[in-house]
Amino acid sequence: xxxxxxxxxxxxxxxxxxxxxxxxxxxxxxxxxxxxxxxxxxxxxxxxxxxxxxxxxxxxxxxxxxxxxxxxxxxxxxxxxxxxxxxxxxxxxxxxxxxxxxxxxxxxxxxxxxxxxxxxxxxxxxxxxxxxxxxxxxxxxxxxxxxxxxxxxxxxxxxxxxxxxxxxxxxxxxxxxxxxxxxxxxxxxxxxxxxxxxxxxxxxxxxxx
Amino acid sequence: xxxxxxxxxxxxxxxxxxxxxxxxxxxxxxxxxxxxxxxxxxxxxxxxxxxxxxxxxxxxxxxxxxxxxxxxxxxxxxxxxxxxxxxxxxxxxxxxxxxxxxxxxxxxxxxxxxxxxxxxxxxxxxxxxxxxxxxxxxxxxxxxxxxxxxxxxxxxxxxxxxxxxxxxxxxxxxxxxxxxxxxxxxxxxxxxxxxxxxxxxxxxxxxxx
Numbered sequence: 172x173x174x175x176x177x178x179x180x181x182x183x184x185x186x187x188x189x190x191x192x193x194x195x196x197x198x199x200x201x202x203x204x205x206x207x208x209x210x211x212x213x214x215x216x217x218x219x220x221x222x223x224x225x226x227x228x229x230x231x232x233x234x235x236x237x238x239x240x241x242x243x244x245x246x247x248x249x250x251x252x253x254x255x256x257x258x259x260x261x262x263x264x265x266x267x268x269x270x271x272x273x274x275x276x277x278x279x280x281x282x283x284x285x286x287x288x289x290x291x292x293x294x295x296x297x298x299x300x301x302x303x304x305x306x307x308x309x310x311x312x313x314x315x316x317x318x319x320x321x322x323x324x325x326x327x328x329x330x331x332x333x334x335x336x337x338x339x340x341x342x343x344x345x346x347x348x349x350x351x352x353x354x355x356x357x358x359x360x361x362x363x364x365x366x367x368x369x370x371x372x373x374x375x376x377x378x379x380x
Numbered sequence: 381x382x383x384x385x386x387x388x389x390x391x392x393x394x395x396x397x398x399x400x401x402x403x404x405x406x407x408x409x410x411x412x413x414x415x416x417x418x419x420x421x422x423x424x425x426x427x428x429x430x431x432x433x434x435x436x437x438x439x440x441x442x443x444x445x446x447x448x449x450x451x452x453x454x455x456x457x458x459x460x461x462x463x464x465x466x467x468x469x470x471x472x473x474x475x476x477x478x479x480x481x482x483x484x485x486x487x488x489x490x491x492x493x494x495x496x497x498x499x500x501x502x503x504x505x506x507x508x509x510x511x512x513x514x515x516x517x518x519x520x521x522x523x524x525x526x527x528x529x530x531x532x533x534x535x536x537x538x539x540x541x542x543x544x545x546x547x548x549x550x551x552x553x554x555x556x557x558x559x560x561x562x563x564x565x566x567x568x569x570x571x572x573x574x575x576x577x578x579x580x581x582x583x584x585x586x587x588x589x
Contacts, residue, residue, distance in 0.1 A: 219524055220483060232468060236482075239475035246467035258455035259441060266448035273445075274429060301510045315428055 174199045174240075175217065175225040181280075181340045182237045183224040188336045189241045191371035193251050197226075205289075238268070241333055253333045260328070267319070267327040267334040275312030276341040281305040283348035309350050313342075313359065320358030331369075339366050383408045383449075384426065384434040390489075390549045391446045392433040397545045398450045400580035402460050406435075447477070450542055462542045469537070476528070476536040476543035484521030485550040490514040492557035518559050522551075522568065529567030540578075548575050 174197045176183040190197060202208050202223050209221040218225045218235040226234045226243065234240050245254050255261035284294040286302030316338050319326060326334040342363065345352055352359075366372055383406045385392040399406060411417050411432050418430040427434045427444040435443045435452065443449050454463050464470035493503040495511030525547050528535060535543040551572065554561055561568075575581055 219527070220479060228468070232472075234468075234471045234475055236475045236478040239471045239478060242474045243467055243471035246470050258452055259437070259443075261455050262443045262448045262452035263441075265451045266443055266445045269445040269448060270429060296509075296513050298507070298509050298513060300505075300507050301513075304505050304507060304510075318428070 172197055172229055173227045175202050175214070175223050175227065176200070177202050177204055177223055180204065180223065181276075181344045182222075185237050185333075185336050185340050186224045186240050188340070188371045189253060189333065190244065191374055192253060192331075192336075192369075193244060193248055195244055195248055238333070253331070253336075255327070255330070255332060260330075264327045264332045264334055268332070268337055271312070271316060271326060271334055271337045271341065274315060275309060276337055276344075278305040278309035278312055279341050279344050279348050279350055282309060282350055283344070286349075287347075306350060309345070309348075310353060313352065313356065317356040317359040320362045322358075325362070335362075335366065339363075339372065381406055381438055382436045384411050384423070384432050384436065385409070386411050386413055386432055389413065389432065390485075390553045391431075394446050394542075394545050394549050395433045395449050397549070397580045398462060398542065399453065400583055401462060401540075401545075401578075402453060402457055404453055404457055447542070462540070462545075464536070464539070464541060469539075473536045473541045473543055477541070477546055480521070480525060480535060480543055480546045480550065483524060484518060485546055485553075487514040487518035487521055488550050488553050488557050488559055491518055491559055492553070495558075496556075515559060518554070518557075519562060522561065522565065526565040526568040529571045531567075534571070544571075544575065548572075548581065 174186065176186065176199050178184050178187050202214070204223060208214060209223065214225075215221055217227060217233040220235065222235065224235070224237060224240055226240045228234070234243055242254065245252065253264075255264040282302050282305045284290045284302075285298050285305070291297050316326060323329060325331050326338045342352070342359070383395065385395065385408050387393050387396050411423070413432060417423060418432065423434075424430055426436060426442040429444060431444065433444070433446060433449055435449045437443070443452055451463065454461065462473075464473040491511050491514045493499045493511075494507050494514070500506050525535060532538060534540050535547045551561070551568070
């Protein structure tokens with residue numbers, strides 16, 4: 172089994188944190204997405220969408236999409252569950268992970284991809300107005316997460332889950348995207364300190380899986 | 381248990397098809413999203429993102445996000461599985477459902493929401509250039525789904541799944557979004573005929589759940 176990845180990029184990073192949380196080790200292949208390696212014929216066979224991360228299983232089956240890869244590991248290694256346990260919990264984790272993705276992570280990505288000069292080659296057409304429109308959406312998403320974190324310990328409730336990983340990676344990506352995190356988000360700041368202390372996150376980006 | 385919905389809208393429609401596939405009956409409350417009912421204080425408590433569908437459980441817990449609602453029903457009623465059975469199958473369904481959402485359904489929605497005059501009040505700012513940029517993305521997504529359907533019976537492989545529901549609703553939404561489906565997508569057309577014959581889809585939109 173091999174994980175095609177580049178941990179500095181936010182989506183692969185979600186998988187790496189997930190794997191460290193579950194204490195799973197996986198062989199990795201570093202892919203330099205800035206050098207056009209994703210557009211090559213061989214990689215396109217693995218993922219027609221030409222994106223990392225991709226998990227290649229021993230039989231050659233390839234799983235792409237960050238959450239699909241995480242779900243594969245959750246199913247194979249149910250210990251330390253990160254998608255919830257009961258039906259309500261699983262639905263709640265799915266809801267909060269999707270809320271985080273749709274209302275926060277994606278706006279931050281759009282601010283970056285449509286606003287940063289280095290992305291002009293990858294994001295065509297690059298639409299500055301769309302980058303600008305997403306900045307307040309990202310802040311609104313952050314406020315929604317903060318509201319939850321003023322009431323609950325973690326993004327999806329009382330238990331650490333994949334929704335915390337998505338939210339954390341989004342918060343860290345605010346800096347390259349130049350989205351300023353407003354002051355006064357006390358729930359978010361409290362949670363951020365707890366997150367930074369988790370070994371899965373405190374680990375260096377270069378350590379295996 | 382109550383489902384807040386409006387079946388004519390594409391996301392609620394995914395839940396209704398899902399429920400009919402699994403032969404689950406649920407009490408529904410029709411919400412007129414064009415009349416601003418989603419912005420009311422009471423509804424905002426149920427879903428801060430002010431969107432339908434929302435599933436309210438008997439204890440008052442509210443689950444929003446289409447796929448989270450479907451997952452709740454899958455967990456509660458595992459018969460006629462629509463999220464896959466084995467670990468690889470579950471990851472593959474997740475992958476194809478997300479591919480369909482990200483590369484096809486969302487571009488179609490963006491074409492519509494940023495291009496249709498009736499959406500000007502709901503989508504602020506409405507950016508026509510972003511609508512236009514998403515039209516070719518939607519067609520690319522459709523081509524990706526067609527490639528898969530030239531090789532496989534269903535979107536996620538050999539078994540009908542939630543990914544088929546997402547793709548089908550997207551294809552039907554191409555008309556209001558004015559995204560013309562290119563000729564020559566034979567796999568897609570073959571599958572579309574099979575889909576239209578399924579009782580869950582052939583059923584009138586007005587029939588219960």
